Amino acid sequence: MKYNLSEITAVIKDRRTIFPEMFSDRKVHREQIETILNNAIWAPTHGLTQPWTFTVFSGDGLKKLSDFLAETYQQLTPAESYNELKFQKLKSRPLLAGAVIAVSLKRDEKSKIAELEEIEAVACAIQNMYLTCTAWGLGSFWSTPGVIYKPVMNEFLKLGEKDKCLALFYIGYPKPDLEWPKSHRRPIEYYTTWVEK
16 A cells, blocks of 8 residues: 555544634644645646635734625625624634635636636645645634625735635634544445446
């Protein structure tokens, strides 16, 4: 066997969403973020287009993101749909994180690869980020608030018109007293059809 499959399986099964409210104030270092991103870019990508781009918010950048998310939600949400709890989460969560990475689909105008396949590649990159965080003992959270799909988000991230932000990926060390969440999956028999003849 080329690698220790039991360790790889353990990391995959141990991956969990850890919300920013569960993060401690322990610093996440730039070198750690660079490792997470270096693992992200080894995701499978049709035609080797590598259709991702990353904007890392840390330090004072977290306040900039916090202000943008909260103010944009406030401006774009009709009064009858406005939710104060949602506003407060958008404002507070970046400030609880060690870093937040905006992960976006960056379309090559000349690419013949279907957009859906490019989105799938970016999703695989995010899974690589999740698994790297899990191996490190870092908490992480893939967030997709509605505001990230608005044109104003593209302007904020300096993305092109055809590009799309697909995630705000929150990273932080869990609080020392946090019990790592447990989970389960239904057996593969529920989802698998074997065609053998």
